[in-house]
Amino acid sequence: MTQDLAHALLDAARKAGADAADALVIEGTALSIDVREGRLEHAERAEGLDLGLRVLIGRRQACVSSSDARPETLAMMAERAVAMAHEAPEDPYAGLADPGQLSARRDGEGLDLFDPAAEPDPAALEDDARRAEAAARAVPGISQIDQSGASYSRRTIHLAATNGFVGGYQRSTRNTSCVAITGEGTGMERDWSSESRIFQADLPSPEAIGTEAGQRAAARKGSRKPPSGAFPVLYDERVASSLIGHLTSAINGTAISRGASWLRDALGQPVLPRGFTLTEDPLRRRIAGTRPFDAEGLATARRLWVEDGVLQGWVLDLATARKLGLESTSNAARGPSAPPSPSLSNLALSQGTASRADLIAGMGTGLLITSLIGSTINPTTGDYSRGASGFWIENGEIAYPVNECTIAGNLRDMLMRMTAANDARAHLSTQVPSLLVEGLTIAGA
Structure with a gap:
């Protein structure tokens, strides 16, 4: 999907009169869960598509973006970008890479940028957030937990240009975080712990993250x-x-x-x-x-x-x-x-x-x-x-x-x-x- 959209943007740019162009397409999913006082406070799932088109008319360039992938929108983006480029000041240093400069590597193979494991269930993220919060609260001296959360994101990134470059790869991220508070009123102090990894298997346990947040905050009492x-x-x-x-x-x-x-x-x-x-x-x-x-x-x-x-x-x-x-x-x-x-x-x-x-x-x-x-x-x-x-x-x-x-x-x-x-x-x-x-x-x- 992302590769097809990138090529469709380049085709639209050529039809609109661009001398050269590149297109960036990012498609992704993000899921986040926050808990407070042992209860679910916030849950959010977002699925998004970002389209970016840069066109060049000689040494004049312009960029447009959208989240709408309909063909008529792609054509409108290209026409608008070309019109903007005609009005832009000339930049003698703008321009795409020469074909001989382009990378032979066109994907993320061998770099382990994406965890192939299934997207975590919201209930599993909530459980991680609860466990981190409980561990932080168990630290002596902690008066409350400001926030405890867990999240997951996945993105597919694709870049294509009229100089012949075509490349793309996937990324994933898994995160658990906790913010703990010690003291009361004007004497409150806070500290945190947060860990992110590409692979879920590499992420420290929620208990370790929560305990670290609690210990860091407790050490700040009486600042x-x-x-x-x-x-x-x-x-x-x-x-x-x-x-x-x-x-x-x-x-x-x-x-x-x-x-x-x-x-x-x-x-x-x-x-x-x-x-x-x-x-x-x-x-x-x-x-x-x-x-x-x-x-x-x-x-x-x-x-x-x-x-x-x-x-x-x-x-x-x-x-x-x-x-x-x-x-x-x-x-x-x-x-x-x-x-x-x-x-x-x-x-x-x-x-x-x-x-x-x-x-x-x-x-x-x-x-x-x-x-x-x-x-x-x-x-x-x-x-x-x-x-x-x-x-x-x-x-x-x-x-x-x-x-x-x-x-x-x-x-x-x-x-x-x-x-x-x-x-x-x-x-x-x-x-x-x-x-x-x-x-x-x-x-x-």
């Missing part, structure tokens, strides 16, 4: 503001990936081509301490971020973005590569209603040899962050400020939980003062261990 000053800050593995996310945003081809990145002059320069490597591997088996080809039909492949601390390149799609006079790094991503743009998947930062506990023991006095709230990031200077909560460390041990504080620094300096733990989780698409950053400014009490 207060930490002292202000300059201290070492340890980003827990749950939030450490945000630091690397700021780095990858800064090397994105869109920001670089606009000259609007705090790393715009850093190619071939150290951006992380020596010994650090940042690797992308879009072809990892059984991982949510895996993709056999990018959104422009180019072959994805393993790539080193940072090697021994030194930045190796920019993250590019075809348009940004052309603008910079480079080759695409096969990192195009897109939704049905927009043209491609650069994006990374399946990142891994090299791990250290010390455990998180070792880093806590060695940091003396400082802050362990387990949650980040909001952000103020200057994309051109790298100035950084975020709200945070977690635990205050004294004499190398956790002293008490903290909240309502702000941490600040400059990303260029922060990333060069990092020490990595060894606790990155292998099943995540983004694998980043806990990271210790020396000398951040903390605004607390």
